[in-house]
Amino acid sequence: MDRMKRAAVIGAGFGGLALAIRLQAAGIATTVIEARDRPGGMVRGSARQGFSFDDGPATLTDPQAIHALWALSGHDLARDVELLPVTPFSRLMWPDGTRFDLSDDDPAMIREIGALRPEDAGGYRRFLGYAAAVSRDVRDGLGPHAFDDRAGLARAAALLARHQAWRPLHALASRFVRDEHLREALSIQALQAGGNPMTASALYAWLHKLERDGGVWFPRGGMQALALAMARLFERLGGTLMLGDAAVEIETRGDCATGVRTASGWQADFDAVASNADVVASYARLLGHTHRGRKAADRLARRRFAPSAFVVHFGIEGIWPGIPHHSILFGPRYAGLFRDIYEHGVLSADALIHLYHPSVTDPGLALEGMSSFTALVPVPHLGKLPIDWDGEGEAYATRILDHVESRLIHGLRDRLVTRAHVTPADLGRDVSAHLGSAWSLEPRLSQSGWLRVHHRDDAIPNLYFVGAGTHPGAGIPAVIASAQATAQLMLEESHP
């Protein structure tokens, strides 16, 4: 291939933006083509009656990876976005009244464990040792690297064997600690990447270590403020950002991607094209005119996708300093609830609720004297539970508000100023997520590493992928790492 001078990135999710910043910083003239009128993808926000909400993730881990994007061009993230610390990282609450605060304050963590089962303190230290070893290997060996050769596969196999990666995370935690609450506290992180804690690999213990090492943060103005700052950084470097115009075709000639055409009729030629759009949609819609696209889409559609998420935003009167930024309200069941979500496609009467309270960290997100909250509930994706969410959403949102009122915010309904909800169907429509999945391909060993969508297409060598459907997977830290892997491959082509 001739030296790469012009590249297109389809989609301005965090993965697409991070890739575009890396390419542009390396001197490749890069155009980002985004269907929506705002960057950020699943990291999207909404505003209602003076309250601001995040519709997707509402905290940030691994801020170093974001700092690194600014540092590529000698810029400083702190000049563009203020990251506010979130403490505790999360408060876990069970129906039996048990509470547990996760944080990086070691003595406090040991005190919390002591209140559950003092004998588990030693086991927790050993769990942390395991998580630290995985974390080192993931960072140095696997995370931000593409699987494009046998050496990559050999590295992965050695790592999987060393850390007994076939063990599920909850089973691993159970080897170290005996208290069931603690086992849940140490395995729930798998869900951040879309994994079922009962079946996802023990390697996801590294997410606990990632939080302990790098902290948990919230950008002032919400996660959407960070997405906007990434887009501005890309433009400042000279990149071109096109919003509100969906790509409809990746043009090809033979086994080469030649350009991109959009819904408005705009067309341009590129030396390389990278898609950050959902992987099924990329192959089925953007490459549907090719044999390669149709075949890959069919194969992908038969694989297992992670669940979706139902989100309820509410603004209420009063301020609630006693409710931290992030609480997790566990239901009476753990394994059974995840079986309902991942296997049976059931909307259970009980639920696991991530309750975000962003205005306790950034009061500017609510009207004075008021508070903004978001309840996020993992639910089966549209393939497992094909219900009419447009019809059912309101009633389900009310059920979730009732749960929160009975468990934590008494008198919530009387204080309600505004409420809104976002359903799996909205997620499918808004960002073209296959089956409304919030995390793309489910993270299981059989769908990880080389077995996810490759960063470089197998048949079209100047076509690349970045984001949740690729290695290392879904979640903000992972898609930022995937951008590093994809950029590395593209830049090797550009400077052979």
Ligand SMILES: Cc1cc2nc3c(=O)[nH]c(=O)nc-3n(C[C@H](O)[C@H](O)[C@H](O)COP(=O)(O)OP(=O)(O)OC[C@H]3O[C@@H](n4cnc5c(N)ncnc54)[C@H](O)[C@@H]3O)c2cc1C
């Ligand atoms: C409710 C919810 C909660 C979550 N919670 C967490 C969490 O706590 N922690 C965590 O780490 N992760 C969480 N995630 C997952 C995380 O948000 C995603 O894994 C990550 O944002 C995906 O980024 P991405 O770059 O792969 O792509 P996406 O964010 O999916 O962006 C893809 C972009 O491509 C655009 N696009 C699609 N088709 C086209 C087209 N034809 N032309 C142009 N543009 C197109 C879309 O509009 C979108 O902007 C959550 C997700 C959701 C939905």
